[in-house]
Amino acid sequence: xxxxxxxxxxxxxxxxxxxxxxxxxxxxxxxxxxxxxxxxxxxxxxxxxxxxxxxxxxxxxxxxxxxxxxxxxxxxxxxxxxxxxxxxxxxxxxxxxxxxxxxxxxxxxxxxxxxxxxxxxxxxxxxxxxxxxxxxxxxxxxxxxxxxxxxxxxxxxxxxxxxxxxxxxxxxxxxxxxxxxxxxxxxxxxxxxxxxxxxxxxxxxxxxxxxxxxxxxxxxxxxxxxxxxxxxxxxxxxxxxxxxxxxxxxxxxxxxxxxxxxxxxxxxxxxxxxxxxxxxxxxxxxxxxxxxxxxxxxx
Numbered sequence: 001x002x003x004x005x006x007x008x009x010x011x012x013x014x015x016x017x018x019x020x021x022x023x024x025x026x027x028x029x030x031x032x033x034x035x036x037x038x039x040x041x042x043x044x045x046x047x048x049x050x051x052x053x054x055x056x057x058x059x060x061x062x063x064x065x066x067x068x069x070x071x072x073x074x075x076x077x078x079x080x081x082x083x084x085x086x087x088x089x090x091x092x093x094x095x096x097x098x099x100x101x102x103x104x105x106x107x108x109x110x111x112x113x114x115x116x117x118x119x120x121x122x123x124x125x126x127x128x129x130x131x132x133x134x135x136x137x138x139x140x141x142x143x144x145x146x147x148x149x150x151x152x153x154x155x156x157x158x159x160x161x162x163x164x165x166x167x168x169x170x171x172x173x174x175x176x177x178x179x180x181x182x183x184x185x186x187x188x189x190x191x192x193x194x195x196x197x198x199x200x201x202x203x204x205x206x207x208x209x210x211x212x213x214x215x216x217x218x219x220x221x222x223x224x225x226x227x228x229x230x231x232x233x234x235x236x237x238x239x240x241x242x243x244x245x246x247x248x249x250x251x252x253x254x255x256x257x258x259x260x261x262x263x264x265x266x267x268x269x270x271x272x273x274x275x276x277x278x279x280x281x282x283x284x285x286x287x288x289x290x291x292x293x294x295x296x297x298x299x
Contacts, residue, residue, distance in 0.1 A: 019071060033057075112143045122153050126160055131185045166190040173197040175204065229277065 037057070042050040119142055123134045137159050142152050169190065170180045176197025184193035273283070 016075060019075075111145070115143055115149075118149055119152055122149065122156055126156050128160060129163070132163065132188075136188060163188070166193070170194070170197070174201075176201040229280075 037053065120134060137156075139155065141147055142155075166184060167181070170184055170193055171177055173180050173194070179200035180193040180197030183196035184190065187193070
């Protein structure tokens, strides 16, 4: 639009450049009065006079503010009329601008939608893992007109290679691999995945150590309970096996040999019984009374 806006009236020289008034006279008068009142000290008997002086000064201030508003209104009145007309004209011009803007935006959206479909095809051709979706690796800059499909394809290859290297590292984590892989599939963050794998291993070994400690405590408690039962029944503790020198051969007199030959043959029988404490005591007495040699089998 080649039409030029021109201000017909007032001309540039006709605009108010300065509002001339007796500013110096008023300022000199105020300075004197202010100096007077600033140095004035009222006594208790002069409070009524102080209130009168305050009212007089407030009245003077109100008169100054009223004149200020009056001059501002006079100066702004022609501008307000000009401003209202200008806004109407601007609104008329903005209407076609908005229509054109909508058409441009619709065209750009169509171009972005078409490019998005091309990017989807490139993504599918790459063959990413099933849990890697396009929205998870999406780069908004890909839709810029200056970002070519060739460069986007190169970006996809770089991302795919990076994911492969991350998974290769995760697969070397041994027992922590499943936990690390789950975290990587969730966040696609290698650092978080490695930390998850380490936490899993630490938790597992901590659980194993706790279980071993509990087992040892249970065995110790069972051993002490058995020793207490043995003491109650008068059963001697199991002998501790130790390496001893072979005994010297003992010569046996003929009479002793004959006596040994006449001794009844004994047989060792192993069996298990389920008894109460009282039954065990009775069994122990029976064995001892009949001269039956026995020993407790410890598992």
